[in-house]
Amino acid sequence: MDTDSRTLRVVLVNPNTNSATTTMMTELAQQSAVSAQITVEAATVNYGPGMIIEPTALAESANAVVERIAQRVDAGALDAVIVSAIGDPGRDELADCLDIPVVGIGQAAILEASAGGRPYAMATTTHELAGSLRDLVHHYGCEENFLGVYLTESAPLELASNPQAQDEELRAATEEAVAAGAQAVIIAGGPLSETARRLRETTDALIVEPIPAAMARVERLLGS
Known part of the structure; x- marks a missing residue:
């Protein structure tokens, strides 16, 4: 990986409110990283359903994702964001306002x-x-x-x-x-x-x- 030697902070944001799911997905993302420089941080949205299973909840979760990542940006620098719901809620909005990679799992x-x-x-x-x-x-x-x-x-x-x-x-x-x-x-x-x-x-x-x-x-x- 063509980067400097500092730790690269990737935030995985779960668009639903199930913190156990967030932990599982964050651990999987960390295990999947090839570079030892990458640390994956967990972030769970502050409101919404525990499991997104229908279109209205998927659409509404986009705002929760954007707000949660805004909180994380205020807390310190980060290098990339993974939006970890298959419908990628909020990915486009974050990609438009952040100058770092924003990747949806979908x-x-x-x-x-x-x-x-x-x-x-x-x-x-x-x-x-x-x-x-x-x-x-x-x-x-x-x-x-x-x-x-x-x-x-x-x-x-x-x-x-x-x-x-x-x-x-x-x-x-x-x-x-x-x-x-x-x-x-x-x-x-x-x-x-x-x-x-x-x-x-x-x-x-x-x-x-x-x-x-x-x-x-x-x-x-x-x-x-």
């Missing part, structure tokens, strides 16, 4: 999965966000080889409390995407990272984890 996952014109898809538990995820693909100009959003049968809150069922249903959604021609499948949700790692062992498709993808993009941007 953005990073989409760019990684679609690289080289590879056909790709998403698998997720959040049924009501399927339209928002398709819009995000269009927003980043990566719709040409996108094969769609594949959903679990059960609802997200039900699966969040049943990891085994979550694994099984996301595996089925992933297999459906692969059968449709996907060579890469994004497991669309920051809290779904453990399931994504297990899915890698059961499919020949590239399984894209949004948080490691975001950290890789941050490191490339900081290195430039």
Whole structure:
């Protein structure tokens, strides 16, 4: 990494209010960092739902993300921000007002999965966000080889409390995407990272984890 020897501070902001999820995602981001110079800090928004599962909550969380990062900027310098919800709420607004890299986990996952014109898809538990995820693909100009959003049968809150069922249903959604021609499948949700790692062992498709993808993009941007 082409930087000086100081510690690089990357803030991972969780757009929902579940601090346990923030801790899990921050630890994963830190583990994914290649450079020993990077320290990932956790930030949880001050208000909003504990889990974003529908479009209104996703849209409203953008303000909470911007306000939380404004508080962190006031507290001291930082080098990059990761917005750690698959819909990237507040990412565009932060990118417009900060002169540091601001990476959304949805953005990073989409760019990684679609690289080289590879056909790709998403698998997720959040049924009501399927339209928002398709819009995000269009927003980043990566719709040409996108094969769609594949959903679990059960609802997200039900699966969040049943990891085994979550694994099984996301595996089925992933297999459906692969059968449709996907060579890469994004497991669309920051809290779904453990399931994504297990899915890698059961499919020949590239399984894209949004948080490691975001950290890789941050490191490339900081290195430039």
